[in-house]
Amino acid sequence: MDFSSIESVLGLASTALGATGKAVSTVEAVRKLLASEKKSGNSEAQTLLNTLATELTAANMMNVQLSEAIKALSRELKKQDDFENEKARYELFQTDQHDIVFRLRGDQANGQPMHFICPVCLNADRLISFISGEGDFKVCQKSSHHTFRFNKTGYARAGRASTDWAV
Ligand SMILES: [Zn+2]
DSSP states (O other): OOHHHHHHHHHHHHHHHHHHHHHHHHHHHHHHHHHSSSOOOSHHHHHHHHHHHHHHHHHHHHHHHHHHHHHHHHHHHHHHHHHHHHHTTEEEEEOTTSOEEEEEOGGGOTTOOOOEEOHHHHHHHOOOOEEEOSSSEEEESSOTTOEEEOOOOTTOTTSOOOOOOOO
16 A cells, blocks of 8 residues: 555645635635625725635635545545455465466456566566466566476486366
């Protein structure tokens, strides 16, 4: 959860509320002026109305900003939710060569073929990246530095690589 973006939205919200509050008190001042017995001419009312217009514009702009920030935050939260849901579909898996990767859970396949994903990308970048390859190693599709040893056929390449899913 990105607390700094929540903080900035809350900051915007209180500023917007402050601006609205300022406009409200100007409205009150205009009302009082109009209700007062002393008709001091229209100039004072006019000044107040101009102030009010400016304050309303400012409040309006802040509301737009606030609404955009809230939408962005909401999108961000949804993205995190989606990621957590996606991540929950995988389980830790130890290869025959004792490498640790993540494997799609059988009961979470939803019609997808069985596959493995890169634990480095998942943990560091919150990214679901497939690892693929038919030899002894599978390689992350995002970074070729993320390699995982599944088998040890060594130089006996004639033998069929046993990359069958151990399901
Ligand atoms: Zn990776």
